[in-house]
Amino acid sequence: MKKYNGYLIDLDGTMYRGNEVIKEAPAFIKDLKARGIPYLFLTNNSSKTQDQVTDKLNKLGVEAHPEEVFTSSMATAKYLKQTSPNARCYVIGEVGLMEALHREGIHITDQEDCDAVVVGIDRNITYEKLAKACIAVRNGAAFFSTNSDNALPTERGLLPGNGAFTSVIAVSTGKQPTYIGKPEAIIVKEALTVLGTEVDDTILVGDNYNTDIRAGIQAGMDTLMVFTGVTPLEQLETLPIKPTYYINNLSEWTL
Structure with a gap:
């Protein structure tokens, strides 16, 4: 089993399930810290800030x-800074996305006369917000979305995710966005730049084949799938490209 110099670690289904910690997660993170192995928690959640995500992890007993x-908001902001540094961006999203864009110096405008439209989940979405985005995209604005998640698991059941909001604009305008978050490779490449490790020496750990594992595969990275979340063990044999490794839970993995 190869030793890795860096880890990208999914959250929901890997570290916790909703508001319940996965019991093997705290010890796994403690072991990484003790060995001095760098890692990043990698999440498609565009609504939360780093502080908000950290607060939840610490409350659940995972030191962070x-x-x-x-x-995905941070990845979006960094990608925009590289590809469209002077763009005036009309943004649909919550505090996590707004903060990430401000940190990277992205110009945010409330006008539909803009250079780019950026969409993250917005639980205060309105028809007018979607209308402005559609007009801008039709008029030639570049189109970006933090992630393509169509549904979000909650205590109430599956609720609309950012992919569902994004699809309204895509269907209306006939134009597809550049997606940033998992399963796209963009978020992985941006995370590696922050982590400071090479793709060949880093492994992506996650529970969801269609987001986590596919992101690692598309980025050319080794992957470790845990069966503590979305994808069950029974589906393993049907997967088109298998993860590099798979385990029942994180206690079975040797750093």
Whole structure:
């Protein structure tokens, strides 16, 4: 079993399930810290700030610090800074996305006359917000979305995710966005830049084949799938490309 110099670690289904910690998670993180192995918590959640994500982890008993969290909003902001540094962006999203864009110096405008439209989950979405985004995209604005998650698991059941909001604009305009979060490779590449490790020496750990594992595969990275969340063990044989490794839970993994 190969030893890795860095880890990208999913949250929901890997560290916790909803508001319940996965019991093997705290010890896994403590072991990484004790060995001095760098890692980032990698999440598609665009609504939360680093501090908010860290607060939840610590309350659940998983030791975490803000600099160890990397969200799809952060990846989006860094990608925009590289590809469209002077763009005036009309943004649909919550505090996590707004804060990430401000940190990278992205110009945010409330006008539909803009250079780019950026969409993250917005639980205060309105018809007018979607209308402005559609007009801007039709007029030639570049189109970005933090992630393509169509549904979010909650205590109430599956609720609309950012992919569902994004699809309204895509269907209306006939234009597809550049997605940033998992399963796209963009978020992985941006995270590696922050982590400071090479793709060949880093492993992505997650429970969801269609987001976590596919992101690692598309980025050319080794993957470790745990069966503590979305994808059950019974589906393993049907997967088109298998993860590099798979385990029942994190206690079975040797660093």
